Amino acid sequence: MRLEYFNGRLFMHIEIFGYLAAICTTLSFLPQVIKMFKEKKGDGISTPMYVIFVLGVLMWLIYGIMLESIPIILANSITLLLSGSILVMKLKYD
Amino acid sequence: MRLEYFNGRLFMHIEIFGYLAAICTTLSFLPQVIKMFKEKKGDGISTPMYVIFVLGVLMWLIYGIMLESIPIILANSITLLLSGSILVMKLKYD
Structure with missing residues (x-):
């Protein structure tokens, strides 16, 4: 499968995977931030x-x-904010 | 700053940032895997x-x-292996 064989529709389907992947790996850190914020433990x-x-x-x-x-x-930017918060809480609560 | 103004040397410097970034965000999960494996706790x-x-x-x-x-x-592939191990250990040790 090569890019030059893609038609617009197939390419759009591939891009959706990229966007979903980015949303997941970015927002995944939010439950960890909430957990640490609630428990005040690292x-x-x-x-x-x-x-x-x-x-x-x-x-x-x-x-x-x-x-x-x-x-x-x-x-x-979002991942930096979330993972940075986890690091700061880890250093603060430990 | 636009791509068409880049000369080869400057573009190489930019690519190095991408590779270093990928190495860091991939291998960062290794200390967490080792910690959980040693402590047998999630x-x-x-x-x-x-x-x-x-x-x-x-x-x-x-x-x-x-x-x-x-x-x-x-x-x-490497990140999947490492983060997958963390998830498996979390479910196993909890």
């Missing part, structure tokens, strides 16, 4: 995971800004 | 977060396969 959460993750998301954001890609900028 | 980890996240990564993988994009396939 038990079980790995600090190195969130340090590396937040750093990675920050680099995705810079990459998106350099490419002027609105979807990359939008998704990673 | 405390503090949000189940809805990992259900939605694993689903999202699976869709990124399908998206990558449909676009025949090796970087998307590679990064999301």
Whole structure:
């Protein structure tokens, strides 16, 4: 299957997967934020995971800004906010 | 700043940000996997977060396969393996 064989309709179906994927991997962090905010505990959460993750998301954001890609900028701004909140709560509550 | 003004060197610098970002957001899950494997506990980890996240990564993988994009396939295969392990351990140890 190659891009040049795609017709508009098939390509739209493929793009929907990308958008759904982005929505899921972005908003998935929200239940973790709510859980930590309610429980005021950071038990079980790995600090190195969130340090590396937040750093990675920050680099995705810079990459998106350099490419002027609105979807990359939008998704990673929200992910940065959510995963950053998890890291801050982890450091605060531990 | 627009793509058509980029020379090869500048574009390479931008691509490096993308690769570093992908490496960070992919490998960040490893410390969490190791922590849970050692502690045999799922405390503090949000189940809805990992259900939605694993689903999202699976869709990124399908998206990558449909676009025949090796970087998307590679990064999301590893992320699926790591975040899937976290979800399985969470359900097992809780």
